[in-house]
Amino acid sequence: MVxxxxxxxxxxxxxxxxxxxxxxxxTRYGAPPNSQACLVDLGYPGVLPVLNxxxxxxxxxxxxxxxxxxxxxxxxxxxxxxYPDLPKGYQISQYELPIVHGGHLDIVLExxxxxxxxxxxAHLEEDAGKxxxxxxxxxxxxxxxxxxxxxxxxxxxxxxxxxxxAGVYMRKVHSLVRYLGxxxxxxxxxxxxxxxxxxxxxxxxxxxxTRTELKNLNSFRFVEKAIEIEIERQIDVIEDGGKIVQETRxxxxxxxxxRSMRGKEEANDYRYFPDPDLLPVVVSDKxxxxxxxxxxxxxxxKRSRFESDFGLSSYDAGVLTAQLDTANYFEATVAAxxxxxxxxxxxxxQGELAAALNQDNLDITDAKIPAAELALLTDRIQDGTLxxxxxKEVFEAIWDGEDSVDAVIEARGLKQISDSGAIEKLVSDVxxxxxxxxxxxxxxxxxxxxxxxxxxxxxxxxxxxPKQVNQxxxxxxxx
Ligand code: ADP
Ligand code: MG
Numbered sequence: 001m002v003x004x005x006x007x008x009x010x011x012x013x014x015x016x017x018x019x020x021x022x023x024x025x026x027t028r029y030g031a032p033p034n035s036q037a038c039l040v041d042l043g044y045p046g047v048l049p050v051l052n053x054x055x056x057x058x059x060x061x062x063x064x065x066x067x068x069x070x071x072x073x074x075x076x077x078x079x080x081x082x083y084p085d086l087p088k089g090y091q092i093s094q095y096e097l098p099i100v101h102g103g104h105l106d107i108v109l110e111x112x113x114x115x116x117x118x119x120x121x122a123h124l125e126e127d128a129g130k131x132x133x134x135x136x137x138x139x140x141x142x143x144x145x146x147x148x149x150x151x152x153x154x155x156x157x158x159x160x161x162x163x164x165x166a167g168v169y170m171r172k173v174h175s176l177v178r179y180l181g182x183x184x185x186x187x188x189x190x191x192x193x194x195x196x197x198x199x200x201x202x203x204x205x206x207x208x209x210t211r212t213e214l215k216n217l218n219s220f221r222f223v224e225k226a227i228e229i230e231i232e233r234q235i236d237v238i239e240d241g242g243k244i245v246q247e248t249r250x251x252x253x254x255x256x257x258x259r260s261m262r263g264k265e266e267a268n269d270y271r272y273f274p275d276p277d278l279l280p281v282v283v284s285d286k287x288x289x290x291x292x293x294x295x296x297x298x299x300x301x302k303r304s305r306f307e308s309d310f311g312l313s314s315y316d317a318g319v320l321t322a323q324l325d326t327a328n329y330f331e332a333t334v335a336a337x338x339x340x341x342x343x344x345x346x347x348x349x350q351g352e353l354a355a356a357l358n359q360d361n362l363d364i365t366d367a368k369i370p371a372a373e374l375a376l377l378t379d380r381i382q383d384g385t386l387x388x389x390x391x392k393e394v395f396e397a398i399w400d401g402e403d404s405v406d407a408v409i410e411a412r413g414l415k416q417i418s419d420s421g422a423i424e425k426l427v428s429d430v431x432x433x434x435x436x437x438x439x440x441x442x443x444x445x446x447x448x449x450x451x452x453x454x455x456x457x458x459x460x461x462x463x464x465x466p467k468q469v470n471q472x473x474x475x476x477x478x479x
Contacts, residue, residue, distance in 0.1 A: 001239070002203040005231050006211075007160035007196060008120075009223075011173055012151050013183045014127065014191040015058045021126050021150035022049030022092065022278075029189045037129070037144035043088030048277050051076075055150040056099065056281060057291060058182035059124050062152060063100030064292050065180055066119050072285075074099045076124075076278045079270045084142050085129035093153075095272045098123035099281065105176070106300060107168045108318060117169050118157030125151050146190075152182070158197070158208060163227035167220050170194055171322070174220075175299050179324050193218045198230045200238070209234075210244040214251050214258060226251035230258045302327055310334065310342035319350055325364045332371035333378075340378035348378055352395050368399045376405040389462055390414045418465045420472065423456075426464060427472050430455045441477050449473060 020027055023040035039047045063070050077095040101121040106114050129144035154173060160166045174192055177183040185192045194217045199209035214230060217223045229251075234244050248265075249258040297305070299321050306317035306327075321327045326349070333345050353374065357364060369377075377394060380386045386394060386409070397408045409415055417423060430452055431438055437448045449470070456469045 003200045003231075003235055004203045004205075005161055005163075006158045006199045006201065006208055007162075007166050007227060008158035008211075009154075009156045009160065009166060009170060010195040010197070011154040011156075011170065012127075012193050012195075013154065013173075013177050013185070015055050015150040015152055016181065016183050017052055017054045017058070017150055019052060020148035021052050021055045021124065023148050025148065027149050029186075029191075031145055033132075033141065033143040034145060037147055041144055041148040043086075049092065049275075051278060051281065052150060055124055056283070058150075058180070059099045059122060059152050060283065060288060060291050061180050061182055061295065062122055062154070062177065063103060064288070064295060065176060065298055066100075066103035066105050066122075068100040068103030068119060068122065070100055070283065070288050071097055072283050073097065074123075074281045074283075076275045076281070077272045078275050079125075079272055081270060083128065084140070085131050085144070085147070087129075087144070087147070091126060091128060092275055092278070093125035094123035097280075105169070105172055107165070107172050109168065110164065112314070115159075115165070117159045120155040120157050122152050122154045125153060127151050152177075158199075163224045163231070166196060166227055167224040170220055170223055172299070175322055175324070179296060179298055181296070187218050187220075190218060194223055196223060196227050196230075198227055198234070199244070200231060200234045210246050212244065212246065212258075213248045213264065215248055215261065217251060222251060222253055225253070225256060226258060229256055233258060306330075310346070312342060312346055316343075316346050316350070320346060323364070329364050329367065329371055333375045336372045336375035338375075338379045338382075340375065340382045344378050344382065345374070348374060348395075352392060356395075356399055368401075369395065373398055373405055380405060380409065384418050384465065385409065385416055386414065387416050387462070387466055390416055415463065416465050417460055417463045418468060420468060423460075423464055423468050423472055424476075426456050426459050427452075427469065427476055430459060431476060438477070449477075452477075 017027060019025060020041060023038050025038040025041055026036045028036065040049055060070055074094055075097040076092050078090040079093045079095070080090040082089060098121045103119040104116050105119060106116050108114055127146050127149040129142055129147040132141040132143055135141060156169065160169055174185050177192070178185045183191055187193070196214045196217060197211045198214065199211035201207065201209040212230065212234070214226050217226055230249070237244060246264040248261045250261045251258050302321045303317045306312050306321055307314055312320070320330045330345065330349050333349065334342050337345060353367065353369070357367060362368070377386070377391055381388065381391050394405055394408045394414060397412070398405065402408050434452070434455070437451055441448050452473050453466065453469055456464055456473070457466065
């Protein structure tokens with residue numbers, strides 16, 4: 001049987017406002033427990049929520065960036081349920097009339113094809129507090145600092161067809177909220193998390209299968225792994241003659257399995273109704289147009305510009321623009337460079353720099369080589385001072401704390417030897433010392449060239465210009 005996988009994601013992204021969505025308490029992460037929860041967040045009787053305008057603006061920016069319709073009138077509703085981290089007994093969310101709906105986002109698949117994913121809606125809501133089960137013996141602690149932090153819940157259409165597509169889509173949404181400056185997207189701190197709805201159906205079947213919902217996936221890798229394992233489970237169940245139960249499941253990353261958590265609740269379980277403490281949100285055309293004109297350059301536009309302005313391949317442009325900070329670093333390097341071409345700089349950013357960041361687990365904004373120095377380094381490759389190999393040595397020296405490219409070249413005597421007289425001398429010496437290999441070349445073994453190149457490079461302590469070495473070797477051997 002051929003199975004088709006159907007996935008829709010609900011992404012919760014914390015908005016980067018300074019204060020909460022309905023109170024003046026700070027949203028800063030990492031404060032001592034319960035030090036940033038005011039009476040509104042604690043759900044005291046008699047207090048009233050006041051909507052944070054910045055959260056509304058951020059939601060609208062997201063809607064504009066994804067071609068959504070912006071609701072000129074949207075309504076906050078109460079979603080009623082009990083949980084210890086929700087002292088009011090309800091979460092303020094949007095239900096029937098969300099702030100934005102009906103948009104789309106293009107993703108680039110591994111094959112290079114572009115696929116459009118529908119955005120059903122994105123609505124504003126407040127985050128709940130946090131239960132801490134680990135720090136206390138046989139007890140749970142409740143930290144309400146997070147209560148009232150603004151969230152934008154971004155709901156996709158069930159348009160995704162594999163775990164990999166879901167991963168690409170989630171990364172794209174992450175990139176977009178960072179570009180827009182509406183969320184820090186910090187996944188370790190829970191600023192960006194995702195529920196995945198997964199079902200399978202036989203290929204060609206028009207009706208969607210019964211779905212399960214995988215809760216609170218907080219890394220790209222976990223999303224992909226959880227979906228993969230859930231797809232396998234569902235297919236096994238159906239092929240064994242069973243039925244999928246609509247339910248909420250938890251992903252256990254240690255065991256790499258999903259486990260049933262609770263039966264799926266329906267909307268009417270929550271007794272949604274418009275929150276009588278909050279007026280409908282009314283947004284004017286003028287306010288929307290102002291936000292539209294303030295939108296920054298977005299990932300797709302930047303990618304096209306990198307292709308046309310810098311002559312980069314679509315792939316390179318995609319990698320360099322996936323994260324705004326990477327794009328900014330690349331552009332700063334290109335701007336600071338003299339003759340080094342953008343392609344050379346792109347290679348260094350994606351190669352050596354990316355590897356070093358990865359190794360030290362650093363963000364590019366904390367790179368231990370400033371853009372201006374990487375520009376100099378690539379200029380020195382371009383003007384022939386440094387070979388690729390020597391340049392790597394210089395890069396490492398700077399990374400490890402040395403001052404500047406030129407100072408390192410000077411202090412370590414790393415200048416590439418491009419003086420043809422000096423290289424000819426090195427080549428002659430090597431040929432003289434290895435008559436056997438010279439004979440092999442004369443007998444038609446072209447491969448010994450590699451041996452000679454190696455010897456010459458060794459004799460020059462890696463400093464001879466490899467291109468010239470090759471050329472001069474061939475000339476001499478063919479004499
Ligand atoms: P709820 O609010 O109850 O979680 P929604 O109907 O709003 O449910 O859908 C939530 C998410 O589930 C959306 O992203 C949607 O695309 C996705 N979805 C709905 N039905 C299916 C299905 N049969 N298989 C996979 N995903 C689905
Ligand atoms: Mg849901």
